[in-house]
Amino acid sequence: MGFISHMKEEFQVIRERDPAIKTPLEVLLYPSFRVMIQYRRAHKLYKKGHYFLARWISQRAARKTGIEIHPGAKIGKGLFIDHGSGVIIGETTIIGDNVTLYQGVTLGGTGKETGKRHPTLKDNVMVSAGAKILGSFTIGENSKIGAGSVVLEEVPPNCTVVGVPGRVVKKENKKVPRSDMDQVHLPDPTMDDIHYLQEENHRLRSEIQKMSYELQDMREREESCRRARELAEKQALAARKEQQKAE
């Protein structure tokens, strides 16, 4: 692709994703545009085995733009790196089409893997400012990584991931329950036990109170029976005395 058609294509890409651009000529000022031209050259040299020259071009571009793209990385069409400073793209990274990266993004390795050590970003992924994606897993199509997140594992397509470590908070535009996201209200087994014991204590106290009311009731009924019996006996005695007198 010629320089002018590349510039036109880049203008379209930037215009779609950065409302700040007003004229096609401004494309020349974007670090994203400048670094991608150098990356394409470096990547061609890398594929031919001219590793030193490829690295030389990429390091020079990194000094000028603040974006370090290893020449071994595989990048699709329409990558836009907004602002640019502090973006690192590792050697075995694979980036699909129409991906957007903001400043401070690292697509890096964990230091624990060999071979493919860096992430794969599928088409239309957006990685927000300062996010770190570390390891050789895949971020699915159309997924968004929130600013400042640290993503350490695979992300399915159409998800939003935020936090450290990154957790899926939205899938297919629907919120995912936050029960496993809450890092403030952590489970407290001691408080849980105390609440259980309080409830048990309350239940036992009401049982005892109920039994004591029943006991009191039984005692009162017994007392009134005893009184009634005594009265009946007294009345029977008096009646017998009356009868004896009459005889």
Ligand SMILES: CC(C)(COP(=O)(O)OP(=O)(O)OC[C@H]1O[C@@H](n2cnc3c(N)ncnc32)[C@H](O)[C@@H]1OP(=O)(O)O)[C@@H](O)C(=O)NCCC(=O)NCCS
């Ligand atoms: C992640 C992001 C892209 C929003 O994606 P979204 O799918 O629209 O998600 P929502 O805004 O609905 O947020 C979903 C939840 O994640 C939370 N969230 C969003 N971004 C977050 C972040 N960076 N860190 C922590 N939590 C975040 C929201 O508060 C919300 O929580 P809730 O469910 O408790 O309300 C956006 O918040 C973001 O990080 N943008 C940064 C873009 C950027 O880098 N700009 C720099 C320009 S220079």
